[in-house]
Amino acid sequence: MELTAEEREILAGKLGEATRRALEYQVEVGRFWRAKRMVPVTNVHLMGDIEVMGDGGLEFLREEVRLGARCRVDATTNARCIDFAHCDRLGQDPAEVAKEREIIQCMRRMDVVTTDTCINYQTGYQPHLGEHVAWGDTGTVIYANSVFGARSNFEAGPAALAAALTGRTPEYGFHLDENRRGSFAVRLEASLDDLADWGAVGKLVGESHQNYFAVPVFHGYRRTPTADELKHLGAALASYGSMAMFHFAGVTPEAPSEASHLQEKVTIGEREIRSVYSSYSLGDGDARLVVFSGPQQSLLEMRRVAQLFDGRKVKKGSSCFVTTNGAVLAQSRALGYAKVLEDAGVTILEGVCFYILQNLSSLRRAHHWTNMVSNSAKIVNIIGAHRFNTILRRTADCVEIACSGELR
Amino acid sequence: MSIVRVQQAYGAIVEGEALISEEGFSPRYDLDRWSGIITKPGHKLEGMSIVDKVCFFPTAKGGIAAGWAFYDIKWKKIAPKAFIFGVTNPVMVQGAVFAGIPITAGWTPHPGEVFRSGDWVRVDPARKLIEAIGRT
Numbered sequence: 001m002e003l004t005a006e007e008r009e010i011l012a013g014k015l016g017e018a019t020r021r022a023l024e025y026q027v028e029v030g031r032f033w034r035a036k037r038m039v040p041v042t043n044v045h046l047m048g049d050i051e052v053m054g055d056g057g058l059e060f061l062r063e064e065v066r067l068g069a070r071c072r073v074d075a076t077t078n079a080r081c082i083d084f085a086h087c088d089r090l091g092q093d094p095a096e097v098a099k100e101r102e103i104i105q106c107m108r109r110m111d112v113v114t115t116d117t118c119i120n121y122q123t124g125y126q127p128h129l130g131e132h133v134a135w136g137d138t139g140t141v142i143y144a145n146s147v148f149g150a151r152s153n154f155e156a157g158p159a160a161l162a163a164a165l166t167g168r169t170p171e172y173g174f175h176l177d178e179n180r181r182g183s184f185a186v187r188l189e190a191s192l193d194d195l196a197d198w199g200a201v202g203k204l205v206g207e208s209h210q211n212y213f214a215v216p217v218f219h220g221y222r223r224t225p226t227a228d229e230l231k232h233l234g235a236a237l238a239s240y241g242s243m244a245m246f247h248f249a250g251v252t253p254e255a256p257s258e259a260s261h262l263q264e265k266v267t268i269g270e271r272e273i274r275s276v277y278s279s280y281s282l283g284d285g286d287a288r289l290v291v292f293s294g295p296q297q298s299l300l301e302m303r304r305v306a307q308l309f310d311g312r313k314v315k316k317g318s319s320c321f322v323t324t325n326g327a328v329l330a331q332s333r334a335l336g337y338a339k340v341l342e343d344a345g346v347t348i349l350e351g352v353c354f355y356i357l358q359n360l361s362s363l364r365r366a367h368h369w370t371n372m373v374s375n376s377a378k379i380v381n382i383i384g385a386h387r388f389n390t391i392l393r394r395t396a397d398c399v400e401i402a403c404s405g406e407l408r
Numbered sequence: 409m410s411i412v413r414v415q416q417a418y419g420a421i422v423e424g425e426a427l428i429s430e431e432g433f434s435p436r437y438d439l440d441r442w443s444g445i446i447t448k449p450g451h452k453l454e455g456m457s458i459v460d461k462v463c464f465f466p467t468a469k470g471g472i473a474a475g476w477a478f479y480d481i482k483w484k485k486i487a488p489k490a491f492i493f494g495v496t497n498p499v500m501v502q503g504a505v506f507a508g509i510p511i512t513a514g515w516t517p518h519p520g521e522v523f524r525s526g527d528w529v530r531v532d533p534a535r536k537l538i539e540a541i542g543r544t
Contacts, residue, residue, distance in 0.1 A: 025506065055480075057483075155472070157475045160475075212468065212498070242469055
């Protein structure tokens with residue numbers, strides 16, 4: 001790799017050991033991808049919670065703090081695994097709760113802004129066309145690349161932290177023009193009236209094209225998609241297909257004006273969307289867990305779910321969870337959405353995402369949950385290792401299921 | 409000679425028992441990170457352990473979590489010897505490099521044509537090849 005004089009100085013230890021070893025690690029990753037150089041980044045978003053980091057990761061963070069690690073660019077945190085207001089009631093492990101608090105302290109000492117959100121692109125920072133950033137989780141990256149036209153690879157926690165310390169990242173993947181072109185065309189003929197339908201599109205396209213470097217070009221859609229619709233599409237593409245970018249003709253800034261030059265063509269109509277919903281096994285018929293999470297809910301999603309729950313009650317013996325970030329929750333409280341949800345018996349969790357909750361497998365066993373119903377195609381996919389049988393349903397259907405306890 | 413050549417590689421030479429999957433992999437979606445056993449219902453390797461194996465996966469699934477998760481399973485001493493991917497993504501590589509687990513991407517021929525699960529194989533990242541050296 002071609003390194004600048006400043007980068008060579010960092011490797012010689014000029015900015016301290018934490019930054020030196022961060023850059024050394026980044027250069028090793030860059031070599032794997034045959035990166036020619038490092039590229040400066042303006043913003044970092046990083047995942048770091050005890051559920052995913054474990055004791056090893058926590059020990060690494062403690063060492064970073066001891067070494068005096070400090071962010072050189074703005075860095076924010078992704079959703080974490082514990083909502084401290086709810087952890088006792090959820091039966092989360094007190095020792096792990098204490099470690100989560102320590103992680104947050106370590107992050108703050110390194111000057112990381114602990115926003116605890118996976119929708120930073122809706123409430124925190126919106127990069128502009130061509131801006132290089134280093135983001136994770138995957139839903140944030142695909143949104144940044146596709147909708148904003150910013151440039152990021154999937155940056156895992158340690159990689160994003162390294163980028164925050166050095167202010168740069170290896171130049172490969174979606175930092176380069178040649179990887180950002182569309183690779184196949186998807187004609188959208190379905191009307192896609194619910195957020196879950198957009199996730200279903202992401203599942204259909206992602207599952208059949210699992211490849212980080214595949215870039216679908218959506219075209220033929222007859223109205224303007226909303227930010228939340230593109231969020232669910234992107235989150236599902238990233239989850240099922242490990243994809244980091246899509247184009248949407250007439251919508252996203254780098255989309256080609258038409259898709260006829262692409263050889264591979266896929267069409268998604270009503271039949272394909274219906275096939276997604278009918279593909280889920282209803283398992284043992286238990287319908288006592290409904291989740292609106294993965295990604296966290298935007299303010300407008302909170303309003304919609306509140307409207308659907310208004311005056312209704314979650315069925316006795318059932319549980320319904322909504323997760324969002326602190327900013328959205330504060331506004332939802334001010335606007336009365338949170339009260340409507342809580343009056344209906346919905347639990348709102350702040351700063352977390354349901355599938356990364358610490359102790360989730362134990363929580364599942366303690367409540368004898370077998371099925372999880374959600375309007376998020378991403379969470380339906382991602383929660384599998386905790387041995388839930390998962391079922392994707394449209395938003396209004398999810399509310400019906402929560403209130404009736406009956407699967408449909 | 410049973411050899412698979414790879415395009416990209418990181419890490420030290422390692423030997424171990426091959427575990428060949430027809431399905432992609434994510435440590436967050438598929439793996440119980442306390443036992444090293446693949447627990448996602450319906451995964452083609454459901455019930456199998458990746459501990460100390462040379463794991464062959466055609467694709468990487470998901471997720472940012474691999475970065476910390478690989479370090480975590482290495483810390484818990486339940487990591488595989490190496491990850492051999494057909495197509496991978498940056499997170500797998502960032503995670504493996506951070507944890508010091510050898511990783512490769514791009515293969516010729518398909519390992520299923522050359523090895524079977526249970527074969528003892530050597531991964532040589534510097535020479536960009538994997539060779540069978542016996543059966544367990």
